[in-house]
Amino acid sequence: MADRSETDTVTTLSTDPEHPAQGSTTPVVTGTGTRPAIIADATASHGAGSPVPVQTRNERFASTDVSAFPPVTGREAGWKLTPVDALQGLIAGELDGGRYELGIETTEGAEVTWVGRDDARIGTAGIPEDRAAANAWSSFQEALLVRLTGEEPSSTTLIRSAFGPTARGAHTIVDAKAFSRGVVVLDNRGSAQLAENVEILVGDGADVTVVTVQDWADEAKHVANHFAQVGRDAHLKHVVVSFGGGVVRVNPSVTLAGSGADGDLLGVYFADAAQHLESQVFLFHEADHTKGRVEYRGALQGEGAHTVWIGDVLIGPDATGTDSYEQNRNLVLTDGTRADSVPNLEIETGDIAGAGHASATGRFDDEQLFYLQARGIPEEVARRLVVRGFLSSIVQKIGVPALEVRLQDAIEAELAGEAR
Amino acid sequence: MSTLAIRDLHVSIETDQGTKPILRGVDLTINEGETHAVMGPNGSGKSTLAYTIAGHPRYNVDSGSITLDGEDVLAMSVDERARAGLFLAMQYPVEIPGVTVSNFLRTAKTAIDGKSPAIRGWVKDVRQSMDNLRMDSAFAERNVNEGFSGGEKKRHEILQLELLKPRFAVLDETDSGLDVDALKIVSEGVNRAKDATGLGVLLITHYTRILRYIKPDFVHVFVAGRVAEEGGPELADRLEDEGYDRYVSAAAAAS
Numbered sequence A: 001m002a003d004r005s006e007t008d009t010v011t012t013l014s015t016d017p018e019h020p021a022q023g024s025t026t027p028v029v030t031g032t033g034t035r036p037a038i039i040a041d042a043t044a045s046h047g048a049g050s051p052v053p054v055q056t057r058n059e060r061f062a063s064t065d066v067s068a069f070p071p072v073t074g075r076e077a078g079w080k081l082t083p084v085d086a087l088q089g090l091i092a093g094e095l096d097g098g099r100y101e102l103g104i105e106t107t108e109g110a111e112v113t114w115v116g117r118d119d120a121r122i123g124t125a126g127i128p129e130d131r132a133a134a135n136a137w138s139s140f141q142e143a144l145l146v147r148l149t150g151e152e153p154s155s156t157t158l159i160r161s162a163f164g165p166t167a168r169g170a171h172t173i174v175d176a177k178a179f180s181r182g183v184v185v186l187d188n189r190g191s192a193q194l195a196e197n198v199e200i201l202v203g204d205g206a207d208v209t210v211v212t213v214q215d216w217a218d219e220a221k222h223v224a225n226h227f228a229q230v231g232r233d234a235h236l237k238h239v240v241v242s243f244g245g246g247v248v249r250v251n252p253s254v255t256l257a258g259s260g261a262d263g264d265l266l267g268v269y270f271a272d273a274a275q276h277l278e279s280q281v282f283l284f285h286e287a288d289h290t291k292g293r294v295e296y297r298g299a300l301q302g303e304g305a306h307t308v309w310i311g312d313v314l315i316g317p318d319a320t321g322t323d324s325y326e327q328n329r330n331l332v333l334t335d336g337t338r339a340d341s342v343p344n345l346e347i348e349t350g351d352i353a354g355a356g357h358a359s360a361t362g363r364f365d366d367e368q369l370f371y372l373q374a375r376g377i378p379e380e381v382a383r384r385l386v387v388r389g390f391l392s393s394i395v396q397k398i399g400v401p402a403l404e405v406r407l408q409d410a411i412e413a414e415l416a417g418e419a420r
Numbered sequence B: 001m002s003t004l005a006i007r008d009l010h011v012s013i014e015t016d017q018g019t020k021p022i023l024r025g026v027d028l029t030i031n032e033g034e035t036h037a038v039m040g041p042n043g044s045g046k047s048t049l050a051y052t053i054a055g056h057p058r059y060n061v062d063s064g065s066i067t068l069d070g071e072d073v074l075a076m077s078v079d080e081r082a083r084a085g086l087f088l089a090m091q092y093p094v095e096i097p098g099v100t101v102s103n104f105l106r107t108a109k110t111a112i113d114g115k116s117p118a119i120r121g122w123v124k125d126v127r128q129s130m131d132n133l134r135m136d137s138a139f140a141e142r143n144v145n146e147g148f149s150g151g152e153k154k155r156h157e158i159l160q161l162e163l164l165k166p167r168f169a170v171l172d173e174t175d176s177g178l179d180v181d182a183l184k185i186v187s188e189g190v191n192r193a194k195d196a197t198g199l200g201v202l203l204i205t206h207y208t209r210i211l212r213y214i215k216p217d218f219v220h221v222f223v224a225g226r227v228a229e230e231g232g233p234e235l236a237d238r239l240e241d242e243g244y245d246r247y248v249s250a251a252a253a254a255s
């Protein structure tokens, strides 16, 4: 498995003349096999000369109480790439934590109910590490519970299109019983001012896919934290799809808690002019023989399109035999965009099967364009063909055919520059 | 009768060291149905000629002309040239992740013809051409050139040649990296296209080997950015025996 490990570069590519300093490239070394652990914190080289103390990723302050967090200024490590002014209503404002209207489509083997704050599952997958998540947690009155019990694959779609202009705090739990199988889709559309937490409990041997689709209206603001615990020999596929919305930040934290647990963390995003789409991904290999794959891809087009991807992978001291790989690729289609891409890998055991990461932000490749044009394909058509191909490789991995079709259509609409 | 005419073509590229002239007055006329072999040593400018005909933006035409039946090719965009009937089989075909061969071929055919091909006939044509080139049908669902071996990439270029039916094809070292079986298969493909459509061919090669299978009507020796000598097929035999040394030293002495 030596080929899983590589030396790569962290690149923050900006085509925004206002941020000329963002062109830097930082080499990062990743560790493997029996070599000593290497801690590579790419963010350390981004500050202007001030070394960032190396803090293990799972030692961050966490609380469910919003008042335990100081006000957010935008200088904090977790917020410095986010337009916090636009989100202060969700970070510090009052949130309506009551039930909201939603459409539920579900098949046998899954059930959806509301449960009270005293439900024993609440807080077992993880607790907030930032103020917006804590604000949502402090506000919600009831949690929406999706319970997966069937060993035959079930399918649940939560159509959330009626949030409206009210600032809201929400809580969702996906509780997958041992050996259950199912797909849960959070299908987000329309207007929203939403801060939420989603807890995902994947029981031993279960096989679960959770997809959150952000297909919001233009002005929507959405801050979500997903926390997942994946049990012994269980598999979680977690997918973040962000196309629509003004400021969207969906941060998944997945803990591979049981031996042999397997996590696929996928993301696909397409940022248009003035859109901010962000995902801070944390994958924690806690148990031995866990396997993790993180792959996020995004395209950017239009003035002020901004994407942020931070991928933290932590291989804990007990996680022997771990196999981990994370990557982020961005395709820049026009001037005036900015893609931040920061992979971090911490390895606390010397005995792993492999670990590596890659990050690349590139312009649409002129040689690809030439090849296609040389076959008679006009530039615009060629461009769409390539972007579609670039993003499809993630979409194809989702494994939910109806959703794949819908997302391919959404990509087409983005490419056609339609207002969403 | 269709004619591709290149007149006194001067081409340069921008490098870190400044402007570098590469083609220094190329004249070539290719009529429909003719096969012209362009042979020359590494770095003599063969690919530059090929890319310039296709319209790659890296190459600047400083003077001279390229016309197709009198139409100014240099005024056309890359895709317009292809739609006008020019085809370049590349020396190093580009990988296009996420775009399947079948999708790519259909998109190209639609662009070239100005309408989508009738589905049943098209699927049959693709299958037939792939069979002819001994390409497994699984290639249709793979991404364009991704993970293809050198020989597979070349077959894929000739597959496009057969399906897109251009009037003139520039084949840039289509023979390089092919074993003798693959060379025969690829040559048969080119010959089929010639028979079917009266294709004019500009066959760029370093070696005479491919000329055993694709018979040239004319041979041009290309050295230091211009045609140093031209003749019939017999010139290729002489190059086979003598190599390029004579021309290269003459060019060096002249500059």
Ligand SMILES: Nc1ncnc2c1ncn2[C@@H]1O[C@H](COP(=O)(O)OP(=O)(O)OP(=O)(O)O)[C@@H](O)[C@H]1O
Residues within 6 Å of the ligand: B013, B015, B022, B040, B041, B042, B043, B044, B045, B046, B047, B048, B049, B058, B091, B173, B206
């Ligand atoms: N992008 C480039 N940057 C710098 N030099 C270049 C570039 N492209 C071509 N050249 C130079 O132009 C000259 C001609 O190159 P060209 O590729 O046309 O040669 P060729 O005859 O096709 O060679 P080969 O037989 O190796 O394929 C060479 O000296 C080459 O180094």
Ligand SMILES: [Mg+2]
Residues within 6 Å of the ligand: B046, B047, B048, B091, B172, B173
């Ligand atoms: Mg060449």
